[in-house]
Amino acid sequence: MRRHRRPGFKASLPLVVTLAALLLGGCGLGKQSALSPAGPVAQAQLSMLWQSLAIMTVIFIVVLAVFVYSLIRFRARKTDTELPKQVHGSTALEIVWTIIPIIIIVALSISTVHYAFVLETPQTGKNAVQVQVIGHQFWWEFRYPGTGVVTANQVHIPVGKKVNFTLQSADVVHSFWVPRLGGKTDLIPGRTNTLWLEASKAGVYYGQCAQLCGAGHAYMKFTVLAQSPAAYTAWLHHMQTDTVSVTTPEEKAGLALFKQNCSTCHTIQGTPFHGNIGPNLTALATRPTIAAGTLPNTAQGLATWLKNPPAAKPGAKMPDLGLSQSQIQSLVAFLQTLK
Amino acid sequence: MAAITERVAIAHAQERNYRGIWAWLATVDHKKIGIMYIYAALFFMAFGGAEALLVRIQLWQPNNHLVSAETFNQLFTMHGVTMIFLVAMPILIGYINAIVPLQIGARDVAFPRMNALSLWLFVLGGIFLYTSWFMGGAPDAGWFNYVPLSGAHYSPGAGVDFYDIGLQITGIGTLMTAINFLVTILNMRAPGMRLLRMPMFTWSALITMLLILFAFPPITVNLILQMMDRLFHATFFNIPLGGNALLWQNLFWIFGHPEVYIVILPAFGIISEIIPTFSRKPLFGYESMALALSVIAFLSFMVWTHHMFADGLGPIVNSIFAITSMLIAVPTGIKIFNWLATLWGGQIRFTTANLYALAFIPLFVIGGISGVMLAMAPADLQYNDSYFVVAHFHYVLFGGTLMGALAGLYYWFPKIWGRLLNEKLGRLNFWLVFIGFNVTFFPMHILGLEGMPRRISTYAPGYGWTTPNQIATVGAFILLAGMLVLLYNLISTFMKQPDLVQDPWDARSLEWSIPSPTPEYNFAQIPLVEDRDAYWVAKREGSGELPKAEPVGPIHMPSPSLSPFFLAVTIVIAGYAALLHADWLALIALLAAFWQIGLQLVHEDHGYHVHPDVPTGGATE
Numbered sequence: 001m002r003r004h005r006r007p008g009f010k011a012s013l014p015l016v017v018t019l020a021a022l023l024l025g026g027c028g029l030g031k032q033s034a035l036s037p038a039g040p041v042a043q044a045q046l047s048m049l050w051q052s053l054a055i056m057t058v059i060f061i062v063v064l065a066v067f068v069y070s071l072i073r074f075r076a077r078k079t080d081t082e083l084p085k086q087v088h089g090s091t092a093l094e095i096v097w098t099i100i101p102i103i104i105i106v107a108l109s110i111s112t113v114h115y116a117f118v119l120e121t122p123q124t125g126k127n128a129v130q131v132q133v134i135g136h137q138f139w140w141e142f143r144y145p146g147t148g149v150v151t152a153n154q155v156h157i158p159v160g161k162k163v164n165f166t167l168q169s170a171d172v173v174h175s176f177w178v179p180r181l182g183g184k185t186d187l188i189p190g191r192t193n194t195l196w197l198e199a200s201k202a203g204v205y206y207g208q209c210a211q212l213c214g215a216g217h218a219y220m221k222f223t224v225l226a227q228s229p230a231a232y233t234a235w236l237h238h239m240q241t242d243t244v245s246v247t248t249p250e251e252k253a254g255l256a257l258f259k260q261n262c263s264t265c266h267t268i269q270g271t272p273f274h275g276n277i278g279p280n281l282t283a284l285a286t287r288p289t290i291a292a293g294t295l296p297n298t299a300q301g302l303a304t305w306l307k308n309p310p311a312a313k314p315g316a317k318m319p320d321l322g323l324s325q326s327q328i329q330s331l332v333a334f335l336q337t338l339k
Numbered sequence: 340m341a342a343i344t345e346r347v348a349i350a351h352a353q354e355r356n357y358r359g360i361w362a363w364l365a366t367v368d369h370k371k372i373g374i375m376y377i378y379a380a381l382f383f384m385a386f387g388g389a390e391a392l393l394v395r396i397q398l399w400q401p402n403n404h405l406v407s408a409e410t411f412n413q414l415f416t417m418h419g420v421t422m423i424f425l426v427a428m429p430i431l432i433g434y435i436n437a438i439v440p441l442q443i444g445a446r447d448v449a450f451p452r453m454n455a456l457s458l459w460l461f462v463l464g465g466i467f468l469y470t471s472w473f474m475g476g477a478p479d480a481g482w483f484n485y486v487p488l489s490g491a492h493y494s495p496g497a498g499v500d501f502y503d504i505g506l507q508i509t510g511i512g513t514l515m516t517a518i519n520f521l522v523t524i525l526n527m528r529a530p531g532m533r534l535l536r537m538p539m540f541t542w543s544a545l546i547t548m549l550l551i552l553f554a555f556p557p558i559t560v561n562l563i564l565q566m567m568d569r570l571f572h573a574t575f576f577n578i579p580l581g582g583n584a585l586l587w588q589n590l591f592w593i594f595g596h597p598e599v600y601i602v603i604l605p606a607f608g609i610i611s612e613i614i615p616t617f618s619r620k621p622l623f624g625y626e627s628m629a630l631a632l633s634v635i636a637f638l639s640f641m642v643w644t645h646h647m648f649a650d651g652l653g654p655i656v657n658s659i660f661a662i663t664s665m666l667i668a669v670p671t672g673i674k675i676f677n678w679l680a681t682l683w684g685g686q687i688r689f690t691t692a693n694l695y696a697l698a699f700i701p702l703f704v705i706g707g708i709s710g711v712m713l714a715m716a717p718a719d720l721q722y723n724d725s726y727f728v729v730a731h732f733h734y735v736l737f738g739g740t741l742m743g744a745l746a747g748l749y750y751w752f753p754k755i756w757g758r759l760l761n762e763k764l765g766r767l768n769f770w771l772v773f774i775g776f777n778v779t780f781f782p783m784h785i786l787g788l789e790g791m792p793r794r795i796s797t798y799a800p801g802y803g804w805t806t807p808n809q810i811a812t813v814g815a816f817i818l819l820a821g822m823l824v825l826l827y828n829l830i831s832t833f834m835k836q837p838d839l840v841q842d843p844w845d846a847r848s849l850e851w852s853i854p855s856p857t858p859e860y861n862f863a864q865i866p867l868v869e870d871r872d873a874y875w876v877a878k879r880e881g882s883g884e885l886p887k888a889e890p891v892g893p894i895h896m897p898s899p900s901l902s903p904f905f906l907a908v909t910i911v912i913a914g915y916a917a918l919l920h921a922d923w924l925a926l927i928a929l930l931a932a933f934w935q936i937g938l939q940l941v942h943e944d945h946g947y948h949v950h951p952d953v954p955t956g957g958a959t960e
Contacts, residue, residue, distance in 0.1 A: 056711060087684060208792060
């Protein structure tokens with residue numbers, strides 16, 4: 001009848017090698033990696049990952065060892081003549097493998113509950129920086145309460161301070177996630193959530209929306225710019241006092257075009273433009289990207305965007321304004337003055 | 340004998356009123372219904388798999404534009420909806436249909452006609468969902484269809500209407516299946532088949548049906564509320580008008596988490612049949628296995644918020660649900676260790692069925708490990724909605740449910756179809772699927788930890804995501820090759836002569852004590868059950884014949900009927916009419932459906948009698 005064969009252990013060897021290579025080779029620690037924490041929240045979460053993974057790996061190795069040993073040792077042989085011993089169970093053993101998992105769960109529960117309270121308690125104290133985040137299809141609005149400063153898609157925070165983000169949505173559910181600083185929290189219409197994060201080092205941290213929010217979900221990115229407290233304060237001051245100065249004829253033409261085509265939706269500090277549908281464009285030229293991380297903030301990127309926004313970014317709410325090539329050039333020249 | 344043959348011919352006359360395809364449309368036989376469930380599930384699996392492959396090709400490289408973002412959202416939504424509602428559940432319900440009545444020594448289910456209605460609601464509901472691709476676009480708000488994205492304002496197309504109405508149609512069928520099998524298992528067991536003598540697969544079916552009974556009402560409420568919103572401008576989920584976004588999420592996951600167990604418990608049951616059979620030992624810790632199933636089912640209703648850890652519900656709620664979620668590891672661990680103990684000291688035969696069953700163990704443990712990690716609420720904030728979650732649930736749903744389903748396919752195929760699948764092709768099939776599965780889904784753990792959110796239609800270069808995505812895509816094609824080998828194995832097996840082997844595996848439960856394929860009346864004489872694994876005991880301690888609980892005699896069979904099929908068609912017409920805002924037609928179709936249900940209530944089926952084929956002088960008349 002059937003040939004009694006070992007179940008291809010040799011065949012599974014390449015698989016094991018592949019998996020190991022994946023584990024080692026895959027962990028390149030990219031710029032949006034939860035495995036390279038840059039603040040206490042992400043650090044705590046990573047420590048929980050290692051704690052649980054270590055315990056679970058031990059369990060997995062035990063299971064795998066028993067499993068593989070059984071498959072080799074107790075495989076059917078041609079010499080089998082009698083039935084194996086018919087064992088129906090063992091109360092003692094069954095109690096053992098009920099109690100051991102319970103002990104492990106108690107251990108994991110302690111850190112879970114501890115960190116739940118540490119990480120999920122809003123930081124409303126005086127020392128914490130308050131930032132209001134409003135999610136839009138498909139971009140991020142950041143407001144600094146009490147300062148009047150509003151920006152989009154790049155949030156500035158001071159290094160070494162707890163930042164308390166209050167999270168709200170203007171339309172559908174979004175999720176605010178900066179893996180190197182910490183885990184995500186959803187922005188739910190009709191609710192106000194909070195999330196606190198802290199950056200230990202100055203730098204740019206990458207984030208993006210983690211909850212499906214429509215066609216542009218993949219294009220709803222943002223950056224966190226962690227600055228020294230002095231630089232942060234200077235930035236806030238700059239944002240409050242920013243003025244627009246256009247000099248060349250092209251920039252002036254761009255300003256006129258902006259007034260005519262863009263000001264219903266966009267605000268620029270220091271101008272009479274106070275539209276509140278699209279992102280606030282104050283100091284736009286200082287941001288690394290436009291359209292929530294979709295395009296580089298260069299003349300080329302701006303031109304691509306202005307030519308046909310929904311073509312550059314699926315689901316973009318900004319319509320194709322039908323601008324001519326020269327109009328686009330003027331607008332780009334104007335937008336690049338917004339420093 | 341001639342007289343008997345004649346009587347059988349007369350008895351079958353009614354069945355023969357329906358020929359060819361009509362015989363299938365009119366059947367109320369649980370075995371044929373089971374076969375159709377399995378065929379339909381495999382059919383939908385081809386579509387769900389094709390959607391997955393398109394997703395994987397789209398993610399092959401950064402900034403890929405093979406499909407648009409809008410199409411991508413439809414692809415993964417339909418992939419999820421298909422695999423959960425049109426593949427995983429139906430294939431398992433197919434096995435439950437084909438096998439559970441045999442395992443408990445019954446001749447059919449309690450309500451054969453309702454059983455046919457369940458089948459047709461699933462099949463036609465599934466086709467209804469798929470016609471969305473040709474009628475303005477498939478659902479695109481994800482399989483959990485969060486509001487307000489899925490509301491009329493943000494999803495104005497008909498896609499979400501197909502979701503709301505299609506899942507109601509299939510859901511009615513599933514709920515009736517639950518009622519049907521609860522009554523069948525509790526009331527129609529053969530004499531002596533006590534609850535604690537039932538095979539573990541039947542146990543898993545019983546507990547699964549209880550889960551369906553309690554889990555489907557919340558999703559149905561959700562679907563109805565949203566249908567009211569979308570078709571009739573109600574405001575349950577319209578936030579500016581006082582609707583509540585979390586209402587959907589709570590109701591959905593109160594269904595959604597038990598749903599995970601609805602599709603894994605029967606797989607546990609399958610594994611619990613196969614591992615003892617191919618170890619030639621009884622299932623280790625039978626009572627604790629049955630108890631573990633029940634505890635998992637109970638706990639599954641108190642963990643739903645772990646899908647909502649990132650909703651900002653606060654540390655108290657998250658702590659409580661984190662602990663209840665982790666607790667599920669205890670009964671699950673019991674099951675894993677009991678399977679290992681069943682293997683221990685056995686004589687293990689590596690048939691394809693057993694390879695799949697054995698692979699289930701380490702793969703499900705990996706899914707369990709990531710499951711416990713996900714349950715740690717504060718850490719989950721990093722994993723939630725990332726590819727880590729995608730990896731996790733594919734390890735439990737593919738590594739668990741589908742491995743179990745494929746194990747069951749190879750195991751019960753000779754019983755259901757009277758033919759053994761080719762073992763050589765089976766092994767090739769297994770190794771391709773096993774390797775393809777791991778190559779596809781293991782890198783997704785890393786992608787998630789590297790910060791890749793799920794459901795993004797593309798990504799920029801420079802995140803370190805390209806290589807793992809390419810490995811995953813290669814894996815998906817290895818999987819495809821594995822499934823094509825399965826398809827070839829199925830086709831070539833159907834082309835050959837039936838083997839008609841009654842008990843090819845030297846198995847343990849009652850379904851193996853009767854011929855393959857099983858006659859329409861199942862048991863010529865209902866057996867008397869005196870032990871757990873009664874058939875195994877009869878083979879070891881006697882002639883292999885089970886004692887009988889009744890003399891040979893004519894067997895009463897329910898009449899075939901086309902009415903379940905037509906009722907299902909009527910309900911689907913009402914669905915299309917509602918979706919197309921043809922309100923009058925919808926109303927007429929619904930009234931017609933209720934009229935047909937009323938007819939069924941007053942209709943008295945006298946059935947017909949079959950005289951069983953008893954091999955040696957068993958006939959009493």
